[in-house]
Amino acid sequence: xxxxxxxxxxxxxxxxxxxxxxxxxxxxxxxxxxxxxxxxxxxxxxxxxxxxxxxxxxxxxxxxxxxxxxxxxxxxxxxxxxxxxxxxxxxxxxxxxxxxxxxxxxxxxxxxxxxxxxxxxxxxxxxxxxxxxxxxxxxxxxxxxxxxxxxxxxxxxxxxxxxxxxxxxxxxxxxxxxxxxxxxxxxxxxxxxxxxxxxxxxxxxxxxxxxxxxxxxxxxxxxxxxxxxxxxxxxxxxxxxxxxxxxxxxxxxxxxxxxxxxxxxxxxxxxxxxxxxxxxxxxxxxxxxxxxxxxxxxxxxxxxxxxxxxxxxxxxxxxxxxxxxxx
Numbered sequence: 380x381x382x383x384x385x386x387x388x389x390x391x392x393x394x395x396x397x398x399x400x401x402x403x404x405x406x407x408x409x410x411x412x413x414x415x416x417x418x419x420x421x422x423x424x425x426x427x428x429x430x431x432x433x434x435x436x437x438x439x440x441x442x443x444x445x446x447x448x449x450x451x452x453x454x455x456x457x458x459x460x461x462x463x464x465x466x467x468x469x470x471x472x473x474x475x476x477x478x479x480x481x482x483x484x485x486x487x488x489x490x491x492x493x494x495x496x497x498x499x500x501x502x503x504x505x506x507x508x509x510x511x512x513x514x515x516x517x518x519x520x521x522x523x524x525x526x527x528x529x530x531x532x533x534x535x536x537x538x539x540x541x542x543x544x545x546x547x548x549x550x551x552x553x554x555x556x557x558x559x560x561x562x563x564x565x566x567x568x569x570x571x572x573x574x575x576x577x578x579x580x581x582x583x584x585x586x587x588x589x590x591x592x593x594x595x596x597x598x599x600x601x602x603x604x605x606x607x608x609x610x611x612x613x614x615x616x617x618x619x620x621x622x623x624x625x626x627x628x629x630x631x632x633x634x635x636x637x638x639x640x641x642x643x644x645x646x647x648x649x650x651x652x653x654x655x656x657x658x659x660x661x662x663x664x665x666x667x668x669x670x671x672x673x674x675x676x677x678x679x680x681x682x683x684x685x686x687x688x689x690x691x692x693x694x695x696x697x698x699x700x701x702x703x704x705x706x
Contacts, residue, residue: 402461402470402495408435411459415474432479433489454532460520462527464555469495473520473529490518492529492560504560506531506553521552523563529553553684557638557692561685564643572636576664577693581605583657591693593635597627599696600705607697623702635692639665642685644673651686653679661690 405411415433435458460473472493479486491505506529507516518531532550553560578590588604601623627635644665663675663686675682680690 401499402472402493402501405459405472408458411472411474412476415476433476434479435476454517454519454530456517456519462520464492464527464529464560465494466526466555467496469497471495471527473518475518488516490516490531494555506560518553523552523554526554528555528563529560556641557634557688559684559688561638561641561688562643562683564641566643566646569640570645570667571669572639573666573668573670575635575639575666575693576662577690578662579694580660580662582659586659587694587697588659589697591696593627593632593693597629597632599625599627599700601625601697601700601702603697622705624705625696625700625702627696627700635689638685638689638692642683642689644675647673647675647682647686649675651675651677651679651682653681655679661686663689 405414412434456475458475461470462473463469464471472495473490474493475488475490477486478489488507489505490507491503494502494504496502506518516531516533518529521528521530530550530552532548534548552563554563572595574592574594576590576592579586579588581588585606587606587608589607590602590604592600602621603619603623605619607619644663658679661675661677661680663677665673665675667673675686677686677690681687
């Protein structure tokens with residue numbers, strides 16, 4: 380085995396790349412746990428000396444109560460499964476376990492995918508990293524349209540049409556597309572997108588506040604407000620006011636519009652509200668099919684996996700395009 384010590388696997392924050400043993404060699408719960416613990420970076424536990432533990436069973440008992448255990452049993456959840464989600468001919472791993480801080484009685488379910496690329500190169504995607512959207516979460520490998528996919532069910536107390544504090548069970552199937560996991564869309568109707576607008580609000584912190592508009596000629600108009608650029612982008616000289624414009628290349632434009640269509644936006648709720656506070660709100664406006672509009676207000680930016688990916692791709696344009704000041 381060969382290791383590159385400069386690369387660190389971040390399971391619970393962002394997907395990264397690592398070098399390690401083959402997933403095909405993992406056969407038992409003990410081997411999978413050793414693989415995960417050896418290469419993972421524990422998430423923050425609140426105190427400097429409190430480490431996070433990863434396991435299949437916490438203190439010999441399943442920690443879930445209420446609707447979580449029936450959910451897990453109904454889906455027939457296994458500790459780990461192998462599949463080929465990105466269809467590259469190399470085995471990937473779906474891991475279902477628990478995270479628990481030392482000296483704490485509280486444990487949370489964690490589900491993530493390890494994508495393999497050959498030559499002992501892997502990428503990790505945490506499926507429960509959507510800012511704790513789900514109170515409990517379960518996932519299993521299924522086949523969908525001749526592709527390995529993930530069927531999931533999550534219990535949440537504040538999403539979609541539900542009033543804050545109420546309970547809702549969300550079920551769907553995730554496919555690997557656009558270098559990420561998105562919900563399936565079985566609709567045969569493809570809407571014609573005329574323009575796309577995203578605006579973000581302030582939060583309690585340094586969330587980027589901006590408005591961005593893309594039309595069907597691939598022109599992008601950008602209105603920075605605050606914290607819109609990072610030092611890493613080298614574009615801190617841009618004023619946090621006014622209007623800028625740029626032109627999208629065809630490939631990037633087509634990918635963004637394909638993500639919009641994949642989201643099934645016409646069937647999505649008009650409003651999503653997360654259960655926490657001090658976050659920002661995304662306002663997404665889609666104009667399509669000769670002037671129809673769909674507006675989605677998403678507090679927490681986690682209305683769906685596909686919406687979260689769309690926000691990420693649109694936000695990235697701030698620092699990847701060559702902006703020209705509009706006079």
